[in-house]
Amino acid sequence: DAKTTQPTSMDCAEGRAANLPCNHSTISGNEYVYWYRQIHSQGPQYIIHGLKNNETNEMASLIITEDRKSSTLILPHATLRDTAVYYCIVRDSYNFNKFYFGSGTKLNVKP
Amino acid sequence: NAGVTQTPKFQVLKTGQSMTLQCAQDMNHEYMSWYRQDPGMGLRLIHYSVGAGITDQGEVPNGYNVSRSTTEDFPLRLLSAAPSQTSVYFCATCLRSYNSPLHFGNGTRLTVT
Numbered sequence: 001d002a003k004t005t006q007p008t009s010m011d012c013a014e015g016r017a018a019n020l021p022c023n024h025s026t027i028s029g030n031e032y033v034y035w036y037r038q039i040h041s042q043g044p045q046y047i048i049h050g051l052k053n054n055e056t057n058e059m060a061s062l063i064i065t066e067d068r069k070s071s072t073l074i075l076p077h078a079t080l081r082d083t084a085v086y087y088c089i090v091r092d093s094y095n096f097n098k099f100y101f102g103s104g105t106k107l108n109v110k111p
Numbered sequence: 112n113a114g115v116t117q118t119p120k121f122q123v124l125k126t127g128q129s130m131t132l133q134c135a136q137d138m139n140h141e142y143m144s145w146y147r148q149d150p151g152m153g154l155r156l157i158h159y160s161v162g163a164g165i166t167d168q169g170e171v172p173n174g175y176n177v178s179r180s181t182t183e184d185f186p187l188r189l190l191s192a193a194p195s196q197t198s199v200y201f202c203a204t205c206l207r208s209y210n211s212p213l214h215f216g217n218g219t220r221l222t223v224t
Contacts, residue, residue: 032209043115043201043215044154051210087153091209096161097144097169099213101153 004088009106012082018075020105022088025069031093033064035073036101037084044087044101047073078109113137117202117216124192124223132187132219134202140214141207143185147171147198148218154201160185161207192223 005023012018024033034049048055048062050071055062061074075082085104092098118133136143144159156169160179174196176188189196199220203213 030209034212041148041199041218041220043203043217044213046212046214049210049212093209096142096207096209097156097159099154099156103151103153 003100004090004102006086006088006102006105008103009108011108011110012075012078014080014109014111015077018073018078018082018107018109020073020075020086020088020107021070022072023070024088024090027068027090028093029068032091033062033068033071034089034091034099035060035062036087036089037082037107038087038104039081039084047086049091078107080109080111083107083109115202115204115214115216117200117219119219120217121220122222124189124221126192126194126223128192130189130192132189132200132202132221134185134187134216135183136185136202136204136214137183138204138214139182140204140211141182143179143202143204144169144213145175145177145185145187146201146203147196148201149198157187157200189221192221194223197221197223 035047036044038044050062063072087104115136145157146154158177160166202216205211205213
């Protein structure tokens with residue numbers, strides 16, 4: 001199973017870009033990278049996902065390295081409401097149910 | 112569209128009591144699942160269903176039952192509540208595709224005394 005490694009916490013100034021890194025060195029070629037966030041104890045909120053190419057949506061951008069061993073989630077203009085725990089997940093390609101949420105990165109957006 | 116709706120939001124039970132946590136979705140997703148999240152930990156899969164009439168166990172199924180009689184509903188039953196089942200419970204749904212994100216409800220916070 002591909003596991004992920006994320007920093008425990010990060011700080012970001014309001015209005016600046018937040019770049020959240022994730023290492024997934026054992027990822028297989030057909031496994032997707034997903035990003036979620038969780039604010040307080042609300043349900044995890046889907047942000048973005050990708051396989052090989054960089055992706056962008058209204059919330060964020062996802063940059064995946066060419067070797068696919070790491071990725072970066074970019075929140076282009078962080079606001080105080082982006083303070084949350086961010087989870088990087090590699091979806092198991094052999095077991096549809098395996099969607100491991102690790103410890104994530106606590107992003108603190110400061111005024 | 113409401114997405115994924117969980118009820119109740121909060122529940123307190125005494126040891127040995129039973130109850131059902133409700134999950135309903137209006138997204139027409141085949142796959143539904145239940146997770147629990149304990150303080151400072153990630154989510155752990157309890158049970159899941161790939162379609163009406165089909166259910167299976169996740170990694171922590173003991174003490175819980177599920178059924179899936181319709182596409183929309185996937186209730187989770189606690190047969191005899193124990194303090195170890197104090198947790199936040201999340202229901203999640205998606206299409207049956209690795210390219211389909213899980214969509215979560217807002218959770219049920221359960222305390223067993």
